Amino acid sequence: TAVKDGDEWVINGHKIMTSNGRVADFLVVMCRTEDDDSGNANLKMTQIIVPTDSPGLERIRSVPIWGHTGGDHMEIKYKDVRVPLENALGARGSGxxxxxxxxxxxxxxxxxxxxxxxxxxxxxxxxxxxxxxxxxxxxxxxxxxxxxxxxxxxxxxxxxxxxxxxxxxxxxxxxxxxxxxxxxxxxxxxxxxxxxxxxxxxxxxxxxxxxxxxxxxxxxxxxxxxxxxxxxxxxxxxxxxxxxxxxxxxxxxxx
Structure with a gap:
């Protein structure tokens, strides 16, 4: 989820499989930004750019693929990660x-x-x-x-x-x-x-x-x-x- 707080997004969540998360300088994170359960469910997500050196972003482990260890795909946790509102890609809810x-x-x-x-x-x-x-x-x-x-x-x-x-x-x-x-x-x-x-x-x-x-x-x-x-x-x-x-x-x- 991403919650608006002033001029920032505050992101919390846990993603098991992030493509190329080990080597990326930034991630494009699909976040739920709308709390209202009514209306079109497809209008509740926003894509947000998150630098991988952001405080609160934790790379947990490299996810083994096809039995190979040490790959680039990562399990990542987000704990109160803050990024500017301008990091949203496109309009809010368009993700x-x-x-x-x-x-x-x-x-x-x-x-x-x-x-x-x-x-x-x-x-x-x-x-x-x-x-x-x-x-x-x-x-x-x-x-x-x-x-x-x-x-x-x-x-x-x-x-x-x-x-x-x-x-x-x-x-x-x-x-x-x-x-x-x-x-x-x-x-x-x-x-x-x-x-x-x-x-x-x-x-x-x-x-x-x-x-x-x-x-x-x-x-x-x-x-x-x-x-x-x-x-x-x-x-x-x-x-x-x-x-x-x-x-x-x-x-x-x-x-």
Missing amino acids: HQAAQDRLGAGRVYHCMNTIGQMWRAFDIMVKYSTQREVHGGKLETKQFIQGFIADSYIDIQAARLMTIHCAEVMDKGGNSRVDISAIKIFVPEAGSRVVDRAIQMHGWRGVSSDLPLAGMFQGFRTLRLADGPDEVHRILIAKQILKRYHDGLSWDFGV
């Missing part, structure tokens, strides 16, 4: 909407980045299949491996075309909520499948740091939580589609 405005384009960016990594994993996998000799022939001659290659092509192309379509809808000013949620779910899942096949083909090297595949796999799995978990996006998609049918319409996949 939630500002975050949502960023997240739409941000999710498209994450998908674009994921597709690029999927493509790289595909190249690594296919090239290896043409070189590795096993049981009297190269991997590329084995039907299991041919299936890996075909299924990965399908995943990459589907992810790419869905993301391009979503970006086009956004660019034209259309309602892209369903498309954004759809790619947010599909692309990291497809990426995980592609990288998993590449890891399987490479054996122990696939999970080692000799190749980038293990890092890709962890990143894609993490994306299913970042910017909203898959389950939230599935609910949003279903609600948007059902609303059209309740309104006597249908869903047009050609738009």
Whole structure:
């Protein structure tokens, strides 16, 4: 929470997971600034810039990610932390909407980045299949491996075309909520499948740091939580589609 006191905000709270909190010089803290429980719940949050050397801000610990210790994400406590009112980003109560405005384009960016990594994993996998000799022939001659290659092509192309379509809808000013949620779910899942096949083909090297595949796999799995978990996006998609049918319409996949 953040309470106005004269020309300052007084912030109290406890955040378990703060991205890059160990190395940041300042944090953007989403604070509840409105006490009234009536009205729109989305108008009660304000984003406030908080320098990390502010009195009362305590870095508790580095939060281990994927079993690795000593990372940059931090658990942080705020005890009567004071910052100037001017440190608020945007209008009071606009924090939630500002975050949502960023997240739409941000999710498209994450998908674009994921597709690029999927493509790289595909190249690594296919090239290896043409070189590795096993049981009297190269991997590329084995039907299991041919299936890996075909299924990965399908995943990459589907992810790419869905993301391009979503970006086009956004660019034209259309309602892209369903498309954004759809790619947010599909692309990291497809990426995980592609990288998993590449890891399987490479054996122990696939999970080692000799190749980038293990890092890709962890990143894609993490994306299913970042910017909203898959389950939230599935609910949003279903609600948007059902609303059209309740309104006597249908869903047009050609738009």
